[in-house]
Each structure stands twice: as structure tokens, then as C-alpha cells.
Amino acid sequence: DPQYTTDCLRQGICKRYGSEKVDVVVLGNSHAQMWSPVIDAICQELKLTVLFYTADGVPPFPSVPPQRKAVTTFSPDEWFIFDSNRVKLITARNPRLIIVASRWSRFSLDDKISKFLEGICSQGSEVLLIEDPPELAIGAVSAPVFISSTRSTTIKAQSLANLRKSAATLRSLSEKFNCIHTVQTADLYLANTDRVKARSGNEILYIDADHLSFSGANMAKDRIESEMSKILTNSFPR
Numbered sequence: 001d002p003q004y005t006t007d008c009l010r011q012g013i014c015k016r017y018g019s020e021k022v023d024v025v026v027l028g029n030s031h032a033q034m035w036s037p038v039i040d041a042i043c044q045e046l047k048l049t050v051l052f053y054t055a056d057g058v059p060p061f062p063s064v065p066p067q068r069k070a071v072t073t074f075s076p077d078e079w080f081i082f083d084s085n086r087v088k089l090i091t092a093r094n095p096r097l098i099i100v101a102s103r104w105s106r107f108s109l110d111d112k113i114s115k116f117l118e119g120i121c122s123q124g125s126e127v128l129l130i131e132d133p134p135e136l137a138i139g140a141v142s143a144p145v146f147i148s149s150t151r152s153t154t155i156k157a158q159s160l161a162n163l164r165k166s167a168a169t170l171r172s173l174s175e176k177f178n179c180i181h182t183v184q185t186a187d188l189y190l191a192n193t194d195r196v197k198a199r200s201g202n203e204i205l206y207i208d209a210d211h212l213s214f215s216g217a218n219m220a221k222d223r224i225e226s227e228m229s230k231i232l233t234n235s236f237p238r
Contacts, residue, residue, distance in 0.1 A: 011085070011089070012025075012051045012052055012053035012085075012089060013051070013052045013053075014049065014050070014051045014052075015040060015043065015044070015049065015050050015051075015052075016049045017043050017044045017046075017047050017048055017049055017050070018043075018047045018048045018049040019049060020049070021049065021093075022049050022050070022051045022093040022095050023043070023048040023049050023050065023095060023096050023097065023232075024039070024043055024048050024049070024050040024051070024095055024096070024097045024098075024099060024228075025050070025051045025052075025053065025089065025090060025093060025095045025097075025098045025099070026039055026050065026051070026052045026053065026054060026098075026099045026100075026101075027053055027054060027060060027061070027062075027086060027098060027099070027100045028054050028058075028060045028100050028101040028102045029054060029055065029056055029057055029058050029059075029060065029101075029102055029103070030054075030056045030057070030103075030211065031101045031102050031103050031130075031132070031210075031211070032052075032054040032060070032099075032100065032101040032102065033054050033056070034101070034211050034212050034217055035099075035101050035130055035217055035220075035224070036052055036054065037214055037217065037218075038214075038217045038218055038220065038221045038224060039099060039224070040052075041221065042221065042224060042225045042228060045225070046225070046228070046229065046232075048232075051089065051093065051095070053085070053086060053089060055073045055074070055082060056072060056073050057071060057072025057073050058071055058072070058073060058074075058079075058082070058083075059071075059102075059107075060100050060101070060102035060104075060107060061100065061113045061116050061117070062083045062084075062086040062087050062116055063083060063112045063113070063116070064087065064112050064115045064116045064119070066080055066083040066084045066087070067079075067080070067083070068080045087116070090120070090123075090125070091123070094123060094124070094125065095125055096125065096126065096232060097125065097126050097127075097128060097228065097231055097232060098120065098125050098126070098127045098128070099127075099128045099130065099228075100127060100128070100129050100130070101129070101130040103132065103210060104129075104131065104132050104166035104167075104169065104170060105132065105162040105163065105165070105166045107166065107169065109169070109173070117173070117177050117179075117180070118177070120177075120179060121177050121178060121179035121180075125179065126179050126180075126181065126231050126232075127177070127179055127180045127181065128181050128182070128183060128227060128228065128231060129170045129173065129174075129180065129181070129182045129183070130182075130183050130185060130220075130224065131166070131167050131170055131182055131183065131184050131185050131186060132163060132166060132167075132185070132186065132210070133185050133186055133188070133189045133196075133210075133212055133216070133220075134157045134158070134160060134163055134186050134189055134190055134196045135157065135158035135162075135163070135196075135209050135210045136155045136156070136157065136158060136196055136198065136206055136208075136209045136210070137155070137156045137157060137158045137209075138155060138208075138209050139209065140208075140209070141208070141209075142207070142208060143155075143198065143204065143206035143207055143208050143209070143213075144204045144207070147198050147199055147204060147206075152198075153191075153197065153198065153199045153200070154191040154195040154196060154197055154198060155195065155196050155198040156194060156195055156196075157190070157194050157195060157196045158209065160193075160194070163186055167182075167184070167186070170182045181227065181231055183220075183223060183224055183227040184223075185220045185223070188219050188220055188223070189205070189216070189219070200215070200219075203215040203216075204216075205219070
């Protein structure tokens, strides 16, 4: 939408379904964008104002302090602006809930991320990490194209070892930081121990090996909404 052309760097995309105050901030990369329509619908139902500040190929959490470096989507100067603004927006908006999603199998915790998370907890925000769905063993091809070549509604899963490892990493974060919560999604998409649900009726659930379609992401809507509601009910309203 043309109205959002410059917002990706400066202030994010804000959907005001509640008050002027931002209740929810969404951070992350293309995996956060994958869940964003679902989160948007949930926030509309719950009358929460939500701010989306995501971009393809970026680390899920900001560095403290921000650095100038080239990343997939941005030049070094653009990245410095984007990463700095993630911290500034959260500090200024002081949201009740920060939702973060990423391709967690490629995530590793370091001291800069720990420093950021300590700051989040100290300011009183809660954090919800959305765990990954299982990946498809289809290589770098379109999931709809791949699915169209088979009558099966399931596809062989990429090794689940990385999925289990990344889920364990996120759960360890929730044990280390009292403001962090996780929501599991993988079981919704597993047909059995080594196959993934890729189609439901006429609905294609994936767009490629690791990104869900809107129909696929929507399968987790009730679970994500339940976790959001529980966190927000237990958090102190500001």
C-alpha cells in the first residue's frame, strides 16, 4: 500500500483497533510477516492497537547498541536506522506485548540479545515467541507447484531435529527471562512422525519449504489468540 512506503524504515505499520496507545508490537523477518495477517485479525477481534515492524531477512531481535552492517534487505545505513528504530519504538511505545517470529533454526542467543531482552523485562513488556512450523523437504521450489504434481495431501518433512532444537532454545529463553512466553505450532502441521500436512481440501498450506500460506498460518489462529489473551489478562494494563 503506497501509504506505507516509508514506514518500513521510520515508524512501522500501525493498525489502531484499540486506543491511541500501542498494545502489541510485532518484530521479526519473513516468518513474522507470515503470521502477521493472523495477528492483525486477532488484534482486530480483541480491539488491540498493533504495530508491525518487520522486514525480510533480518535478525529477530535488535542489537544493543545497533551496528552498521549490510543485511539481506538493507544497506548498512538503512540497517542502522531500522535496528535503532526497533529499540526506540519499543522504548517509546512501551507495549504490553511484543510478538517475535523468525526462522528459529538459524537463531543463536548472544550477549547483545540478552541485554535487549533484559531491558524488555525491566520495562514491563511481555514477549511471545511463535515457534516454527515443520519445514517441507522440497528444496527451493514453490510448494503449490510441488503439491500440484502429487495427489497426496502430505509431504515428507525436512529433518525434525532442527525443529526440536530450536523449540528447546525458545523454551530455555522463557526459563531464563520471566517476561518471555512461547506458543507451539509444529504439532498442528505434522501428519505423523515424518510427514507434513501440505493441503487441506482446496487450500494449500505452504508457499515454499518453510513459509506457510495465509490458510496455513490461520490454522494456528486460535492457539495464538488464546496465548495472547492469557498473557494480556495476566499482565498489568498500562
